[in-house]
Amino acid sequence: DAKTTQPPSMDCAEGRAANLPCNHSTISGNEYVYWYRQIHSQGPQYIIHGLKNNETNEMASLIITEDRKSSTLILPHATLRDTAVYYCIVRVEGGADGLTFGKGTHLIIQP
Amino acid sequence: DTGVSQDPRHKITKRGQNVTFRCDPISEHNRLYWYRQTLGQGPEFLTYFQNEAQLEKSRLLSDRFSAERPKGSFSTLEIQRTEQGDSAMYLCASSFPSGQETQYFGPGTRLLVL
Numbered sequence: 001d002a003k004t005t006q007p008p009s010m011d012c013a014e015g016r017a018a019n020l021p022c023n024h025s026t027i028s029g030n031e032y033v034y035w036y037r038q039i040h041s042q043g044p045q046y047i048i049h050g051l052k053n054n055e056t057n058e059m060a061s062l063i064i065t066e067d068r069k070s071s072t073l074i075l076p077h078a079t080l081r082d083t084a085v086y087y088c089i090v091r092v093e094g095g096a097d098g099l100t101f102g103k104g105t106h107l108i109i110q111p
Numbered sequence: 112d113t114g115v116s117q118d119p120r121h122k123i124t125k126r127g128q129n130v131t132f133r134c135d136p137i138s139e140h141n142r143l144y145w146y147r148q149t150l151g152q153g154p155e156f157l158t159y160f161q162n163e164a165q166l167e168k169s170r171l172l173s174d175r176f177s178a179e180r181p182k183g184s185f186s187t188l189e190i191q192r193t194e195q196g197d198s199a200m201y202l203c204a205s206s207f208p209s210g211q212e213t214q215y216f217g218p219g220t221r222l223l224v225l
Contacts, residue, residue, distance in 0.1 A: 034213075041219075042218060042219075043113070043115075043202050043204070043216030043217050043218050043219050044154060044202070044204075044216045045113070045216070046213045046214065046215065049213070085153075087153055097156070097159070097167060098144050098146065098156025098157070098158075098159055098167070098170070099144075099146075099154070099156060099214060100156065101153025101154045101155070102153055103151075103152065103153055104153055
């Protein structure tokens, strides 16, 4: 699986959009971009994933650049409960192996 | 609550003792994964099962670590002769195989080895 690079930490004001970047310049054509988050002392939680088109669900939006070398996770109206470590992971379609987590981005939502 | 449960949630043991953790996946999920997470790091993949078959175990940290899933439902992770360096959060996840499988994680078991 390709390697990802994320900033170690970010702040965002409550109610504003939180934009979390991820670089995956060595991504292969059959690799998806997945985002998970981990709230303190809990297991990771799936957020969203995509291949090349932008994706949106009830939790977030995922914007993938046309060359697929980077992506941005957008939490449209951040709340204090969104404070967590966010992990960007690339993974082969249908891959059955474990996920490869980096250190992620610690997002802190400020009141 | 993802539907994946782990037991116990916390375990304190003395160095040299054996410990066993249990994971109950979401019922229709036939893939089950074990991870370890140390402080300040992301989860680290250890092993996974498809039904009762253990398809990857080369990432298990040493021969003191073993995992089973005898009937393709719940799984156990055992650590023999625990060491202080085994102190960590042990996470279980499950998934249903599809083209874009998503893993659902349990709350984890936090192990402290004294």
